[in-house]
Amino acid sequence: MYKTAYLFLLLFSIVLVKVSAQDANTLLSDMDQIMFGPEDREGTIKITLVNKSGKEKVREATMLQKGTDKKLFRYTLPESQAGIATLSLPGDIMWLYMPALGKPKKISILAKSQAFTGTDFSYEDMATTTYSSRYVPKLLSTSDEGFELQLTPINEKSHYSKIVVLLEKEYHYPIRMDYYNRGGKKFKEATYTYRKTGKYWNAAKVIMSDLKKKHKTIIQLTNVKFDQGLSDDLFKVENLKPANSN
Amino acid sequence: MEKIVSKVIQYRYFISLIVLFITIFFGYQIRFLKVNSDIINSLPDSDPDAVLLKQIGEKFGGNRIGMVILETDDVFTTEVLSHVRQITDSIKEMEYISSVTSITNIMDINGGEFGLEVGALVDPYELPSGKKALDKLKKRVYSKELFKGTIVSEDGMATIIIFTLYDDADIQVVARDVREKTLAFNFPEKIYFAGNPMLVTSISDLIRKDLFLLIPVTFLVIAIVLFFGFHSLNGVILPILTASIAIVWTIGFMALGGYEMSMISSNIPIILLAVGSAYSIHVINRVKQEQDQNKDKAITTALIYITVPVILAAVTTAIGFASFTIGAYLTMIRDFGLFTALGTLFSCLLSITFVPAIISIVDGSFNRERNQSVTLRPSLLSSRVLTPLHRILTNYTKQILVVWTVLILVSIGGIFLIERSVDVKDYFKKSNPTRIAEEIMAKKFGGTKPVFVLFRGDMQSPEVLQTMVKMQEYMKKDPGIQNTQSVANLILELYDALGEGRKIPNERDMIEQLWFLIDNNEYLQRFVNEDLDEGIIISTYSAIDNASKINFHHYMDEFVKNNLSDNYSIEVTGMPFVDVTMDQSLIRSQLGSLSVAVVFVVIIVGLILRSFRRGVFATIPIIVAITILFGLMGYFGIPLNIGTVLVASVALGIGIDYSIHIISHYDYGIKNGLEMQKAIEDAIVISGRAIIINVASVSGGFLVLLFSEMVPLQYFGLLVAISMVGSSLGALTLLPAILILDQRKATVS
Numbered sequence: 001m002y003k004t005a006y007l008f009l010l011l012f013s014i015v016l017v018k019v020s021a022q023d024a025n026t027l028l029s030d031m032d033q034i035m036f037g038p039e040d041r042e043g044t045i046k047i048t049l050v051n052k053s054g055k056e057k058v059r060e061a062t063m064l065q066k067g068t069d070k071k072l073f074r075y076t077l078p079e080s081q082a083g084i085a086t087l088s089l090p091g092d093i094m095w096l097y098m099p100a101l102g103k104p105k106k107i108s109i110l111a112k113s114q115a116f117t118g119t120d121f122s123y124e125d126m127a128t129t130t131y132s133s134r135y136v137p138k139l140l141s142t143s144d145e146g147f148e149l150q151l152t153p154i155n156e157k158s159h160y161s162k163i164v165v166l167l168e169k170e171y172h173y174p175i176r177m178d179y180y181n182r183g184g185k186k187f188k189e190a191t192y193t194y195r196k197t198g199k200y201w202n203a204a205k206v207i208m209s210d211l212k213k214k215h216k217t218i219i220q221l222t223n224v225k226f227d228q229g230l231s232d233d234l235f236k237v238e239n240l241k242p243a244n245s246n
Numbered sequence: 247m248e249k250i251v252s253k254v255i256q257y258r259y260f261i262s263l264i265v266l267f268i269t270i271f272f273g274y275q276i277r278f279l280k281v282n283s284d285i286i287n288s289l290p291d292s293d294p295d296a297v298l299l300k301q302i303g304e305k306f307g308g309n310r311i312g313m314v315i316l317e318t319d320d321v322f323t324t325e326v327l328s329h330v331r332q333i334t335d336s337i338k339e340m341e342y343i344s345s346v347t348s349i350t351n352i353m354d355i356n357g358g359e360f361g362l363e364v365g366a367l368v369d370p371y372e373l374p375s376g377k378k379a380l381d382k383l384k385k386r387v388y389s390k391e392l393f394k395g396t397i398v399s400e401d402g403m404a405t406i407i408i409f410t411l412y413d414d415a416d417i418q419v420v421a422r423d424v425r426e427k428t429l430a431f432n433f434p435e436k437i438y439f440a441g442n443p444m445l446v447t448s449i450s451d452l453i454r455k456d457l458f459l460l461i462p463v464t465f466l467v468i469a470i471v472l473f474f475g476f477h478s479l480n481g482v483i484l485p486i487l488t489a490s491i492a493i494v495w496t497i498g499f500m501a502l503g504g505y506e507m508s509m510i511s512s513n514i515p516i517i518l519l520a521v522g523s524a525y526s527i528h529v530i531n532r533v534k535q536e537q538d539q540n541k542d543k544a545i546t547t548a549l550i551y552i553t554v555p556v557i558l559a560a561v562t563t564a565i566g567f568a569s570f571t572i573g574a575y576l577t578m579i580r581d582f583g584l585f586t587a588l589g590t591l592f593s594c595l596l597s598i599t600f601v602p603a604i605i606s607i608v609d610g611s612f613n614r615e616r617n618q619s620v621t622l623r624p625s626l627l628s629s630r631v632l633t634p635l636h637r638i639l640t641n642y643t644k645q646i647l648v649v650w651t652v653l654i655l656v657s658i659g660g661i662f663l664i665e666r667s668v669d670v671k672d673y674f675k676k677s678n679p680t681r682i683a684e685e686i687m688a689k690k691f692g693g694t695k696p697v698f699v700l701f702r703g704d705m706q707s708p709e710v711l712q713t714m715v716k717m718q719e720y721m722k723k724d725p726g727i728q729n730t731q732s733v734a735n736l737i738l739e740l741y742d743a744l745g746e747g748r749k750i751p752n753e754r755d756m757i758e759q760l761w762f763l764i765d766n767n768e769y770l771q772r773f774v775n776e777d778l779d780e781g782i783i784i785s786t787y788s789a790i791d792n793a794s795k796i797n798f799h800h801y802m803d804e805f806v807k808n809n810l811s812d813n814y815s816i817e818v819t820g821m822p823f824v825d826v827t828m829d830q831s832l833i834r835s836q837l838g839s840l841s842v843a844v845v846f847v848v849i850i851v852g853l854i855l856r857s858f859r860r861g862v863f864a865t866i867p868i869i870v871a872i873t874i875l876f877g878l879m880g881y882f883g884i885p886l887n888i889g890t891v892l893v894a895s896v897a898l899g900i901g902i903d904y905s906i907h908i909i910s911h912y913d914y915g916i917k918n919g920l921e922m923q924k925a926i927e928d929a930i931v932i933s934g935r936a937i938i939i940n941v942a943s944v945s946g947g948f949l950v951l952l953f954s955e956m957v958p959l960q961y962f963g964l965l966v967a968i969s970m971v972g973s974s975l976g977a978l979t980l981l982p983a984i985l986i987l988d989q990r991k992a993t994v995s
Contacts, residue, residue, distance in 0.1 A: 055776065080706075080758035096362070096763075100756035105744055106361030157371040183339035213344065 024137035027147050030172035031165070032130040034194075034201050036068040041202070043224035045073070047119060052214040063221070069128035070235040074242075085240050088128060097240035104240045120188065120208040120217040124158060135163065146175060168194070173201050187211050200226050251549040251602075255542050258603035265600045269491050272498025279501035281453055282508060284309075284417070284446045285670070288578040293827055298819035302698045306772055306782055307344075310411040312421060312441035314428055315686055321349070321398055321405045322384045324375040329433045331370050334407055336427050342415035343424075345769070348407040349387070349397050353769070357743025364763070367393065392739070396729050399690035406691060410772070411443060421447035438683035440694055445670065448680040452955040453512040460950050464519050467946040472527070475939030481530055484604060485943075488596045489522035496589035505585070508578035509673070509956065510888065514586055516963075520947030521563060521586075521900055522593030524940045525556045526601045528907065531936040533605060545602045553598050555910040558854050559903035560594030563587075565846045566899020569839035575831035576888065583839075583895075590899070627938060628931045636930045639982050640923065646983045650976070654870055657877025664876060667885035668828045669790055673956055692728030693788035695821040697721075699802075703814025705778040706757045710814050711737055711750045717816070718783055720805050724798055726789035726822075733773040733781050736764055787822045792829055795822040832891050839895045844869065847902050855913060863984055864909050867976025868901040875969045884965070889958020893965040900944060900966075901973025907933040908977050912985060922989045926982050934978055941974040 047059040060077035071088040075081050083099035097104045127134065135151035142148075151163040164178040171194075179188035193205040202224055209216040233239060254261065286309055289296035303309035314333055318326055331350040338346045350370045356363035367386065368374055374383050384402065387393040398405045411420050421443040428437060439448070465486060472482045493515045500511070532552040536544035567590060570583025639646065671688075674681035687694045699717060703710045714734040721727045734750060740760050742748040751757055764770050774781040789795065802818040809816065844865055852861025872894050884890065911933040915925030948970070951963025 051776070075762075080755070081762050084759055084762050098756075098759040098762070100751075100753060100759045101744065101746070108361065108363045108365070157369070181339055182335060185339060212341065 024139040024149055025132070027139070027149055027167055027172055028132050028135070028137040028151070031167055031174055032132050034171065034173045035203075036130055038065075038200050038226040040064070040066040040228055040230040041224060041226050042228060042230065044222045046218075046220045046222070048218040048220075049119065050216045050218065064230055064234055066230050066232070066235060068130060070232075071128060072235055072240075083242070087235060087237065087240055088126075089235070090128070092123075095237050095240055102241070104237050119219075120210045120213075120215055122159070124160070125190075125208070134158075140164065145169070147172070171201055173203075197224055198226055202226075248546065248550055251546050251553070254549065254599055254602050255545060255606050258606045261599050261603040262607065265491060265596065269494050272495045272502070275498035275501040276494065277501075279497060280506045281418075281450045281512075282446070282506040284442070285576070285578075286442065288508065288576045289824060290575060290577060293575070293824070295819045295823045295827060298700065298817055299696075299698065299821065299824060302700060302782060302819065304413075305775060305780070306698075306784075307410050307413070309442045310413070310415070310417070312409050312411070312424065312439065312443040313687070314407040314409075314424065315404055315438040315440060315683055316406075316433075317404045317436040317438065317686065318434075319403060321402050322380045324373050324380070326405070326435060327368065327373045329431065329435060330405060330407060331373065332431060333428050333433075334370075336431075337407065337409050337424055340420065340423055340427070342412045342420045344410045344412045346407060346409045347397070347769075349393070349405055352393065352397060354386070354390075355739050355743045357745055362740075362743050391729065392731075392735065395690070395692060396731075401690070404686060404690050406440075408441075417443045418447045418450055422451075438679055438686060440680075440683040440687045444683075445680060449509050449673065449956070452674075453507065453509055456954050456956065456959070457512055457515065460953060461515050461519070463953070464516050464947045464950045467950055468519060468523055468943045471943040471946050472523070472939065475527075475935075475942065476530065476534075480605070480608065481527075481534075484530060484601055485523035485526035486519075487604075488526040488593060488601055489519045491596055491600070492522040492589050492593040493518045495592045496585050499588065500581075500585055505581055508581065510576075510578045510582040510892070511585060513892075513951075513959065513962065514582065514589060516947060516951060517586055517896065518589040518593065520944040521590055522596075523943060523947075524900070524903060525560060525594050525597035527940050527943070528552055528556055528559075528933075528936050529597050529601050530605070531932075531939070533602075535932055542606055545606055549598065549602055551914060554854065555907055556594060556598055558851065558910070559906050560590050561850055562847045562902045562906065563899035564590045565850070566843045566895045566897075566902070569843040569846075569895050570835070570892070572838055572842050574835045574839070575828050579835075579888065579892070582892070586896075627935045631938070632931045632934045633927075635934070635978060636927045636982075639926070639930070639979060639986065643983045643986050646979050647987070650870060650980050654873055657874045660877030660880030661873070663880035663883075665883065665885040666792075666829050666832050667887045668825045668832070672885070672887065673889075673958055675955065675957060678955075687786075688788050688790075691786070693726075693786040695787045695825070697727070697785045697787050697818070697820035697822065699783040699785075700817045700819070701781045701783075701814055702779065702817075703811075705733060705774045705781045706754060706761060707813065708750055708752050708754060708757060709811065710781070711757065713809055713811070713814065713816075714781070714783060715750055717805055717809070721783070721785060721802070724801060726787045726794055726798055727785055728788065730783055730785040731773070732783040733770060734783075736770070736773075740764070785820075787820060789822075792826055795826050799823050799826065828888075832886050832888075836886065836891055836894060840872070840898065843895055843898050847898070851902075851906060851909075855909065859988075860909055860913070863981060863988070864902060864905040866984060867905050867981050868898050868973045870976050870980060871901055871969050871972030872897055874972050875965060878968065879965070884961050887958050887961075889956070889962040890965060893962055893969065896966055897969035897973060901969060901977075904937045904941070904974045904977035905981050907937060908981055909985070912982075922986070926986060930978060930982060937974050937977060941970050945970045 042062070042064045045061050045063045047061070049057040058077060059075060059081070061073040061075045064072040069088070069090040073086045075084045085097040087095040089095070092108070094107045095104045096107050131151065134155065135153055138150045138152070140148040140150050145166065146169045147167040149165045149167060151165060153160055159182065161180045161182050161184050163180070165174050166176040167173065168175050173194040174192045176192070177190040178186050181187045188208065188210050190206055190208045192203050194201045195204040202221060204221055206219045207216055286300060286303060289300060291297055314337070316326065316330060320326070327350060330348050334346050334348040334350050337343055350368055350373070352367045354365055354367040368383060374380050387398050394400060409424065411417060425439055425444070469482050469486055472485055475481065496514060496518060500507070529548065529552055532548040533545055536548050564587040567583045567587040571580045574580045574583065671681045671684040684694055701710055701714060711734045714732050715738065718730040718732060718734070721730050737750055737757060737760055738748055740763060741751055751760070772784070787795070787798065789798070806816045806818060847865055848858070848861040851864045852858040855861065875893065875897060878884070879886070879890070908929050911929035912925050915928050916922070920928065945967035948963045948966040951959050954960050954963065
């Protein structure tokens, strides 16, 4: 009798764990679908850097993205950096175009923990591959607020020990992400404001705060358009140099 | 005087209660006292080098940089690299640490045909292993000035982990955390800590250790000496109690005023214990000498005589201490002077109010002691030491003068041999890890004395950056400079990595666009301000001799003079230059504070004794004692440093008391119709006894400083004790000899 009850319990817990793992994977996959879902997107991105004393620095760029791993930024502000363009391509390759140099240069970012061009995002945060391919999810809790997932990096070189994500209950887009360092201490947090444009949800505003440095980066995406059928040619290195420049 | 004195007896309970309440109040304030030994905070606002150094330290965080040094046989092994990585990670996770740089996470920019490679010098989670990979790393480290001699020593046997603290960090808390967590790894490499936060913390810890260990020992030494001197409990308890109360008031006052305990002011308790007990000793001694059987009457009579000499002694001592506020370069020395002077006055006030009040309150035991002392005490010290001394003085007056003259002449010769030292490593004993760390930094990483060149102008202008590069090249031609760093280095590296050559681009827009790659980088914040209108070249200087430092200052000024421009300004500062000023100020402040103290002492003693001549006589023994002290310092190679520079004025302040007591007593005898011989004998036998007890207790108290962890304090204790013995000998032999000869001369004429 006891044996049967024990076996039943064991079976029940295995099923429970499996269901929970399954749920976690599905939730993360839903999040990826929202974040990386559109075929392509274009818009204007405004990056505001706010330091500890509240002083702001603003950068603006036009953004083109195709799929998950092709991204082109053309900076328009500040004036001194206008014309600079970065092109991210599959395989962690990045090309940089500086008008003053007049030719594109390939940049290999070998240390993913480095800050992405002075922001509070690291190159790891800006990765073009899905979260599902980089993290193992675990459902921590379910509440009225949403689902809380713990993401453990697959790559042991990650400079995070885990990321705790709060997903919106109905559509499963991220509301908040808490980043923990390798010592298990929370050191960064990101809050997301999602809006629906057409059939897609998109992060209209992301605030990434470095809790230790008391520095934050606000990214706002405006004029966003999805699935415009952007050509692959737009993401060619030779097209980094604007057509009207000599 | 009698009226005031009788009030003390009348209000004895009220006085005792008031003292108790004030002590509780100030005792509570001590809780808020902070220990801070940052010498940079103590640099004066009158020295432009010091002001600029402080400004740069605050603006660019230069004073908040610490280092962990790992010393081993070979840094280039996977094991050592793994240890460096673990320490780096552990420091990085600490709160209030803004950045950590080590061989395992330093940024490396590579360039070539393939493009620009921005990454870490080594992959921290896949450290190089095997000879080939490690040799490759070694080659890379030695190929770049950014790494060689900066992060790894040229002999490959030491490496450093550099960390920066946030502006609002409590330096000592963070430094202790770094030390504890690093040592907890228990790695086999020798680990040392350097840089301002670690140095300041190390000094503060030594101060705390000294305070906790040495003060009780000083108490004990003084109590033992007093017990042997007075053979009574009152004679032990009252002087120590008075000194302790004065210490509580003084330290409480410091805390209340927001002052911090520095490596100099940490001496205040020990000095006040030694000095503050002296006034009570004289009061008790005098009360014991009074023959009256009525206790209160005896106290009143004693106070009528002793109040003036005690006040005079205290005021002159306070002047000795206060004289530091005039000539001293470091504000910590000025604060020390100010508060020790205040504490001396507190001690004096207590000895003429609180001490008699307590003697008056304490029941018959005092009377018994007093009666015993009257019958027994004079026979001990006086019969064995003081009466024979008086006999020698009368018979060999001129010979005594000759002996002192010879001593003075020999000592003057020694004065010319005195050395000076402002090197911070000399504060520590040779075996102290902080001193070893300073030595490793000097030997293997170009020293710890920062040199800063501040450029004011457009930091993205080719002209400014090119001048920076030119100046860095120029600086490296000086043998004291190994490495220099600035934002210009980063621009050079980036432009080179882009394949455009190792130079600063001639176009401003090129620089602005290169900036895109480094913008907002933590590393950059060490070199330029946020508005990009100020930038610095950071370097360290390794030579320790003054001549090299002075030459280097001129050498740098020469560059500034030859590279003037309307588009930027250049200012040079650094610890080596501050050292030079501090060194020169040691002599200046020594002479300044001594002269001020001597003049004031002569005037005050002269006014109170109503004789300028007496004022001059009173200062002779102490001036002689100080001359001998300097002579000894010269002959024994004891340098003049921020600790020993205090000795002469302290010795003057305390030592003058002995002369004052002898001369006052002598005058009192003459005024009361005694003959010169009898007046001298009374002064030597009665006041001499208190002087000897006082010298023994003060010297014993100061000699406890020999056990201090700080070298300047060890010398300070020894030298004050020597000068106390010297000045008391002067007061008991030279001064009476002068008085006898003066009187004989007056009688003849």
